[in-house]
Amino acid sequence: DGGITQSPKYLFRKEGQNVTLSCEQNLNHDAMYWYRQDPGQGLRLIYYSQIVNDFQKGDIAEGYSVSREKKESFPLTVTSAQKNPTAFYLCASSEQGSGANVLTFGAGSRLTVL
């Protein structure tokens, strides 16, 4: 079945540690996105990529980094510079990066900083 796989599902981290969240898609989509969701809130865009080897900052990129070396993969690193990293992280993809394209989401990764 085509879809988006995020791992790990749950992750605990000590303060000061970097952590990388994986996102893999087999939908052959060009565009991929990372969103952050805090309790009771909507989704906020962290980074997005419309093509391999290119990505753009979203609304809350500080303290995060990404790479897009393969079309299928868009890992997100939460660095120690992110002041409040505990959140639910959602990866999504679409056929193209704009206009009439529907987002497909992964199941999410829940990060807790101890």
Next chain:
Amino acid sequence: GIQVEQSPPDLILQEGANSTLRCNFSDSVNNLQWFHQNPWGQLINLFYIPSGTKQNGRLSATTVATERYSLLYISSSQTTDSGVYFCAVEFSYNTDKLIFGTGTRLQVFP
């Protein structure tokens, strides 16, 4: 100011009831989507509807772009409809980014 506003924030229904969820947006849009987030966090796209009306089973949606609002109708609600419903828009002046509202939390009881 608030760009994408959803109402009501919370809704409690008994099975079989109908409901209407509203999404107001502050400017013209290229793209508007409705999503359902289940209690485990999975988001599923319900409609892509920048204008007009669509129906899918018990769900339907209408967007009146000139008046900057969209409505999601749920008829004969079931307990599996519980979760959070999000409206997300791509404004014409800021393409490539979907802006999410804060959602409507729906609880359907048997």
